[in-house]
Amino acid sequence: MEVLTDPYGRTVRSLRMSITDRCNLNCIYCHNEGHIGHSKEMSVDTIVNIVDVASQFGVNRLKLSGGEPLLRKDLEDALVRLPEMRDVSLTTNAVLLRDRASSLREAGLNRVNISLDTLDPEKYNMITNCGNGTFDKVLDGIHAAVDAGLTPVKLNMVLLKDLNDNEIADMLEFTRNYGGNVILQLIELMDFRDLPQYRINAREVEQSLLNVSSDVKVRELHKRKKYIIDGAEVEFVRPVDNTEFCANCNRLRVTADGQLKPCLLINDNHVDVANATREELPDLFRSAVSKRVPFCRN
Ligand SMILES: Nc1nc2c(ncn2[C@@H]2O[C@H](COP(=O)(O)OP(=O)(O)OP(=O)(O)O)[C@@H](O)[C@H]2O)c(=O)[nH]1
Numbered sequence: 285m286e287v288l289t290d291p292y293g294r295t296v297r298s299l300r301m302s303i304t305d306r307c308n309l310n311c312i313y314c315h316n317e318g319h320i321g322h323s324k325e326m327s328v329d330t331i332v333n334i335v336d337v338a339s340q341f342g343v344n345r346l347k348l349s350g351g352e353p354l355l356r357k358d359l360e361d362a363l364v365r366l367p368e369m370r371d372v373s374l375t376t377n378a379v380l381l382r383d384r385a386s387s388l389r390e391a392g393l394n395r396v397n398i399s400l401d402t403l404d405p406e407k408y409n410m411i412t413n414c415g416n417g418t419f420d421k422v423l424d425g426i427h428a429a430v431d432a433g434l435t436p437v438k439l440n441m442v443l444l445k446d447l448n449d450n451e452i453a454d455m456l457e458f459t460r461n462y463g464g465n466v467i468l469q470l471i472e473l474m475d476f477r478d479l480p481q482y483r484i485n486a487r488e489v490e491q492s493l494l495n496v497s498s499d500v501k502v503r504e505l506h507k508r509k510k511y512i513i514d515g516a517e518v519e520f521v522r523p524v525d526n527t528e529f530c531a532n533c534n535r536l537r538v539t540a541d542g543q544l545k546p547c548l549l550i551n552d553n554h555v556d557v558a559n560a561t562r563e564e565l566p567d568l569f570r571s572a573v574s575k576r577v578p579f580c581r582n
Pocket residue numbers: 347349373375397438440469471521523533535548549
């Protein structure tokens with residue numbers, strides 16, 4: 285099998301595909317997944333063709349994201365048509381998850397990551413710019429995901445200085461209640477919106493977790509660390525100015541309008557596959573991977 289390796293020796297093993305730029309929330313820090321303009325969303329046929337070709341190149345993990353991917357009612361239609369892969373996951377805000385969890389699982393989704401920055405409903409409303417009742421829908425979504433077996437459910441918590449950085453212990457306790465089915469993922473803020481008041485020293489936070497952890501595991505992707513703290517697992521995503529993170533990036537991105545994007549943070553080297561035929565796709569993949577450059581490097 286031909287695999288795709290970029291000029292920096294990084295073999296592409298995973299695809300991160302945005303299927304819509306639309307969202308039903310408006311988070312204060314949203315980076316819109318590095319999208320390039322608002323244009324037409326890919327059809328289910330295009331999504332399936334792209335994933336098929338990726339899997340022929342040995343890509344065995346797929347992450348579907350947005351915007352909010354559950355705004356697409358045809359997500360299950362796409363999932364049932366995808367090729368066999370090791371891991372198919374979805375990143376969602378979970379507002380609409382409760383009623384879709386079972387159908388997503390039946391359609392072949394393995395697991396979900398759910399954005400939840402706080403356990404305080406008022407703070408949640410402030411961070412996501414939403415109205416009362418939304419927070420409870422997210423909690424319902426988490427329960428439904430666990431019940432449907434979309435596990436492990438990862439809770440994505442973006443660390444925001446003086447806003448939620450005092451809630452890490454509470455979040456860990458919340459995950460413990462799910463007995464291993466829910467794990468916490470702490471994310472360093474990528475500050476595209478110029479919010480200096482929320483910037484945090486993520487290295488320091490990570491060091492404090494290390495100090496109280498009983499075990500540390502290292503993932504292949506980004507060499508991310510996972511800390512075990514009193515039986516709970518917490519993964520740390522620290523992408524800012526982190527050469528090790530980028531050196532171990534094995535993901536190719538696809539934007540909602542069908543651009544292969546060599547890096548989340550580089551906007552001028554994407555390859556348009558929105559209208560490509562199946563026959564044209566392999567060469568377009570080779571071209572995109574040949575343009576991959578680690579955003580942070582020595
Ligand atoms: N800079 C950068 N940030 C990333 C990358 N991958 C994920 N992130 C950030 O990490 C956060 C969590 O991403 P998720 O969509 O939940 O997925 P993930 O944790 O990367 O993937 P899994 O561990 O496979 O579930 C998001 O805020 C992403 O923007 C990456 O390749 N580069």
